[in-house]
Amino acid sequence: MMKNASESRQSPAFYALMVALVIMSVGPIILMLTTSLKLNVDVMSDTSSLLFTPTLKNYETVLCDVLWYAPEHVDYCNPTFSRALGNSIFIALVSTAITLILGCMAAYALVRFKFMGRGAISLTTLMMRMVPPAVLLVPVFGIWTFSYGLDGTFTGIILVYVAMNLPFVIWILQSFIVQVPIQLEEAAKMDGANPLQIFFLVVLPVIKPGLAAAAIFTFRIAWNEFLLANALLDRNTRTVPVTIVNSLTEYDIDWGVIMATGMLLAIPPIIFTFIASKQIITGMTAGAVKG
């Protein structure tokens, strides 16, 4: 940010920069939105790039499988896209849930319990996160396919996503759990809570903001991931990013449908983030102890 934005001489450059940034970030989304509302005729024509009759036909094509009516213009209903959307939602939600459950427990143990190798584990969890997914691709594909037969299954991809996200989630949650005053747990202990009750009834509700942040993070990674999904999944279990790329063939590219899928791909994370971010309220521990 400029030091003195009100200085008139700097303003044009400043605004030009702002406009450029806005175009760069919003432009692709607008292009995607407009294309998704166009017929292929309009997409291909040179003249009517901005003047066209918006239509929901592309969306109808994508969702033909789940719509309560049969769209007239669809001769053959291709279930690929709606199936991919379902797969994506299922994989992202399940892997997020498993990651959070394991992550919060591991983080709690790392923070509160003293055991041998605690420091080393705490550090290695984060270092695991530094390995790029592309490096993991070949060995994971090999092991999943030839040792366990997990290729093309939800179990296989969910396991990978959980393993990928767990270190970071543990790391985030550790920092939240450290901030839970130990007196709270002692008070619960005095009230007769066993360690599991302390964890579920006292610690977890207090670190809800941390869980929400971790959930957003995990969900988005699982939702957007392409590389491993492309390698591991088959036509019945494919997620949306893989499906979109696979539908770019050399014979036929239905831009309208692809862009409509893209728009639909963008919506669930927004909804999810919106819900989860409601839990991120600062000062969750306000009033617990005198601070």
Added chain:
Amino acid sequence: MPVITFKGLKKSYGPVEVIHDIDLVMEDNEFTVFVGPSGCGKSTTLRMVAGLESVTAGQILMDGKEISHLEPIDRDIAMVFQDYALYPHMNVEKNMSFGLRLAKYPKAEISKRVNSVADMLGLKPLLHRKPGQLSGGQRQRVAMGRALVRDSSTLLMDEPLSNLDAKLRVQMRAELAIMREKIDKNIIYVTHDQVEAMTLGDRIVVMQDGYIQQHGTPQQLFETPANKFVAGFMGMPPMNFMDAMLVEESGSLMANGEGFSFQLNTLKNKHHLPASGEVILGIRPSALTPALAGDDSIENTLTLPIKICEYAGALSVLISEIKGSRVSIEVDSKNNFKAGDNIKFSVKPSDVYVFDRNTELAIY
């Protein structure tokens, strides 16, 4: 209510022993206050009773039954924490009933108990607020209520008033004393504030460096402190100490120091006095009274230069100095003393405490 007994209680953290061999009996329905400077082991002792710290050696007995290896919930105790430790995600009612809900009490019973305690503590209008929406004093009351709802025989309090501002602390102290009359419980209370200890306790246990220095009623501690530490710790402003040498002069025992010579004819156990004659004299600030001018008949006088006069309403505290050590005197403000005055004070022989300079034990 059970009698709580410590038998040879010890606590070590690794090689460091912090509580050394404590023996103590706390009688039925007694309000016991552990008091001492920070780091003296009073909180650790309390936490051992609570079951939050393990006992290294020795026993804690409740009516003769060993409890030191029981889980906190099985000890029949409740605790109020220094920082309140309220569950931030639960409202006041849920905070208070947490223990009962865990113990699977029937709903009617829970609400009956919560309501009666809330009535007693004036928490009724706050039952549906979260701790974040409460003031310090209200939180303190909720923490107290949470401990009372459990209806255990013993209540532990770890510096419950230390986070409140001065005015509120005095108010809550009075409320605590009133509450104490209404409930039939053993209370063990930890504080570093000797005023709290004196006003609340039936029995005060003064601790320092993991040892019990003395225990007894507030009067016993104030009037007959066992050693220099207890004498200096109890009472505000603290007792003045000055070095003196004992000499026998024409049949009476005199303590001579810089600028004073006191007669100590009330001393009974003269055989306990150190052979070297080196003692420390202790005089409470309230025991020094201004001597009337021209009256030379009074014995045990001491002329002090006034450095500072701290006016505090009805009483003023004068600060003076003898041989580099500070002496404070509590006087009626009507005397109208000023800094720079040289005032002659007298002290009754019975108000002079004598401590052995080596062992610091009191000699009476």
